[in-house]
Amino acid sequence: MDELQLITERTASVPLAESGALASARERLMTEIAATEAENVTPLRKRRRWVWTGVGAAGLAAAITAVVALAPVEQVGLEPPAAAADPVTVLRNAAAAALKTPGAPPKPDQFVYTRTKQPDGEREAWLSADGTHDGLIKMTDGALFPLPGCRNGRAQVYKGDEPLKGVTEPCKPSPGYRADLPTDADAMFAYLNANHSGHDGDVNAMGKDVLTLANENYLPPAVRAALFGAAAKMPGLRAIDHAQDAAGRPGVGITWPLRRGDDPKVAKPVVIVFAADTFQYLGTNSTAVTASGVVDAAGQRP
Template sequence: MDELQLIAERTKSVPLADSGALGSARARLTAEIAAAETENVVPLKKRPRWAWIGAGAAGLAAAITAVVALAPVEKVGLEPPAAAADPVVVLRNAAAAASKASDTPPKPDQFLYTKTKQPDGEREAWLSADGTRDGRIRMADGSLFPLPGCRNGQAQVYKGDQPLKGVMEPCTPSPAYRTDLPVDVEAMFAYLDANHSGETGDYNAMGKDVLALANETLLTPAARAALFGAAAKVPGLRAVDHTEDAAGRPGVGITWPLRPQDDPKVAKPVVLVFAADTFEFLGTNSTAVTASGVVDQAGQRP
């Protein structure tokens, strides 16, 4: 591998810095170059312009990696990302980014719209903000799946896409806009641990619940930040560099460990994908949220 290729490989997924962040890094780069000159003594007249030999090439690549790793995300309180992603750092950065998102609560009678790229096509959902209005899901094949709202503890029963006249069932509203979730990281982790869909210690199931809350649920910025912060506390996290979500958008992935009894040849862990520069949540390697917003009616698009 030549020197330019080495530098390219080391910096492939690292966001570029702005000029204001480069002062101290430039000094380090100069020192690395000087060290490379000293360690690999070759008469200057005989040395090609890019002939950084052996350890000198690695040192130069490391120095340039350090320079570009000083990304502008520091200005919004994020930790500088490393060339080889640390899952805890990625999730903390995602939490910091989420905390700075705009906060415009929907009206109770509005709907959260999401469009999701899935293996079989695109799925659209209109979920009632307060859980009392009738929403719907449009499947990839175009069929509509009704989501009856819960009013006065009763919800309409459907057979297929047709309501059964006079047939109701007990229910509890399931709002798309969640104001009941903790905004503290420790409290959010306790909530996820107590309410996740799997057995005790099933962190892959907890990962799926994190995904459900991040995908088709509208959270306050503080709650969304706490969600990603709590996810960073899950044991056994692993980062996957240079991955893509289902829409082909590049990013860094975070996975949770499978259960001991799971066959790794059959069971596949959830991979949450975040943009490598902004740490925005994109989706997973099998699903991707490509559009979202708040609308006034089910069937309407932002």
């Protein structure tokens, strides 16, 4: 088979990658070319003609395929191995994967259920979809923490897990279903900056705000995609080749700098973990999302 035809067939359906993702693949390509030239050079070196035949042509085609195949998952569904992971590319791929996830909206009187594994055991949460119904948090040891719904601007006050009769407090609904959030990465980034929990420029606080939304809230696909897209804009991101979430599931990790002044011997960085093949959000190195869904009542499981 003609080598140019071979190369064309290998690469025809594969879109081009972004230039930032090509460094390692380009190096492999040039190594293959150099090796092929060394094997096929004539005694008259001044001719310097490459002869790509047999195994050399097939190997070269494979090398070129490897170069163009490093495209975002939204284009081809593939991504380089975790060892070569770029944090921005991983988060963009996670956004593309989230966008393809089914996301039928819950009914206002339903509950968003999430089970997470944490260092001190498991936590189950039932969040009111519209924030007006009474939700619940349950811990492994059986401890219950009521989540009073906000109705007409007032919420029931509890002492432990017992309501105080006739005692309410001002409130705003805190819905578990967040259809009110931006669906564009730039707009989501602006929202996170405007509603951050830390001081201006606190990347660590913004990262934790991202996790707060990702862990126990039900986000429409476009909103979840915007959240990961906004996270990709955070400065100082770093990919971790082989990470594990709190449940021990392997994946590719993304982390960010600690706060200025934090002691690295005491303060451990948060690592967001995504499945390396599907880019599904798994959780973090301290909290793993092991089950989620929508149910009709607090205490019910999917």
